[in-house]
Amino acid sequence: MSEYLKHFYTELLDQSIxxxxxxxxxxxxxxxxxxxxxxxxxxxxxxxRLALERIEWCLSKLKEE
Numbered sequence: 001m002s003e004y005l006k007h008f009y010t011e012l013l014d015q016s017i018x019x020x021x022x023x024x025x026x027x028x029x030x031x032x033x034x035x036x037x038x039x040x041x042x043x044x045x046x047x048x049r050l051a052l053e054r055i056e057w058c059l060s061k062l063k064e065e
């Protein structure tokens with residue numbers, strides 16, 4: 001794997017982890033405010049799921065090296 005791709009996957013992994021932490025915090029706050037079922041809650045849950053998928057994808061790409 002080229003250094004560029006390794007750097008790209010590593011940066012994307014880092015950003016995905018930060019996104020995951022942000023969405024986890026947002027989900028907890030929305031739950032505390034009893035906003036489950038609102039669009040904003042659904043978006044946070046879906047965005048968090050996507051962040052987790054990106055984390056898994058990046059890890060799989062980095063392991064291919």
